[in-house]
Amino acid sequence: MKYIGFIYFFMSVLALSAQQSTARVVDEKGTVLLLGPTTKADLQTAEFPWFEKNQETYLTNTAVITQLAKELPNYTIKVFYGTWCGDSKREVPRFYKVLEEASFPIAQLELIAVDRKATAYKQAPNGEEKGWRIHRVPTVVVLKDGKEVGRIVEYPKQDFERDMLKLVQGETYRPNYSVANYLYSLLESSTWSELKNQKAQLMASFVEHAKGSKELNTLGYKLWRSGAMDKALFVFELNAGMYANNAYILESLASLQKELKLYTAALETYKKALQLQPKNNELQKEIREVSEVIKKSNP
Structure with a gap:
């Protein structure tokens, strides 16, 4: 019975992993897209050369990042983006670089890729975007104790370092498309x-x-x-x-x-x-x- 129970548990874990895995699809134009939960490794492939390029060319403000690093580990972050989206291609690599330089625990970050086709416009395969009011991508949602404290919509007002610092320090912050x-x-x-x-x-x-x-x-x-x-x-x-x-x-x-x-x-x-x-x-x-x-x- 213990053996059967272990097998059932193992199969359940596999099923859950499959549900949460990243989907790689090819659209009608022959472009490879990512859908669902993703990692940096998923973006470091030949299909997405813009990720490393835009990370390397972004110059961060180290003084602001030093301040940010003190508070940021107390938060969790969700990023909704599209590998097909020009704004996402530009902004997501920059944001990821800021997080890395601020030593943010990557386990507290969720990257969720959404679709662009008409029948699933800005939606993720398992509905990960539901309840988060996503209408523009990328959207960065910053949470503390499970509650949203603010968001950055499509692009930062100044830069990611300063915008994130305002959010974690509790300053008034009005995102784009308010x-x-x-x-x-x-x-x-x-x-x-x-x-x-x-x-x-x-x-x-x-x-x-x-x-x-x-x-x-x-x-x-x-x-x-x-x-x-x-x-x-x-x-x-x-x-x-x-x-x-x-x-x-x-x-x-x-x-x-x-x-x-x-x-x-x-x-x-x-x-x-x-x-x-x-x-x-x-x-x-x-x-x-x-x-x-x-x-x-x-x-």
Whole structure:
């Protein structure tokens, strides 16, 4: 019985290891991608020459790192990134170099590679990104005692040394894309009634602080590809209200409305976009298709 129990335990460990192993996949363009939990060794291969190159060329601030090294071991860190992402290729090697020079315990670091295909946009194979509100990569999440104390989104405000020092010293730190970060949190913590009541107020506030029209649009697509269609629709509607003269933003909203079979709303939104870009053949095509669907449903 003890022998059988040992075999069962051994097989369970193997199964768990398999679930948590790094996936190496080749996309439709023939590019090798990493997905899921990864290590530095996974990135030190011929497919990812950018890792060592960007580590070597990054000059760190040793004075700041000396300060950082005193506090950093009290924290754990999650890094969500994409081996396909230009920002990740540039920033992740730099961040890793800072951690190494600060003698950070690598066992307290999780590197999680996410996908780029439409059906799994910025998602990891086993859902490792769920609950962490990842909409841009790379995203560095800094935790103490299991609770988030801050994050660096896409790139540091100054550099990784100074940004991390602010986080571990408890200074006020506002990451990039703070509007999207805030809205993502709000979508998870508020009821639909509360969100609808705040809609006008949110638009007025967000348009003053957003980093342009793409900030919330990217969040909308992330939610859409994750299957959170109602939340994605709310985000696209907010963004279309903020950027009503942007044909691309209106087209994004119309595309989701069409996906949700809200054909009348989609047609109206496509027409608004076409008014801004009268020669856009793709918009004209979408209007014909949606019009035909509406006509067939109302003979």
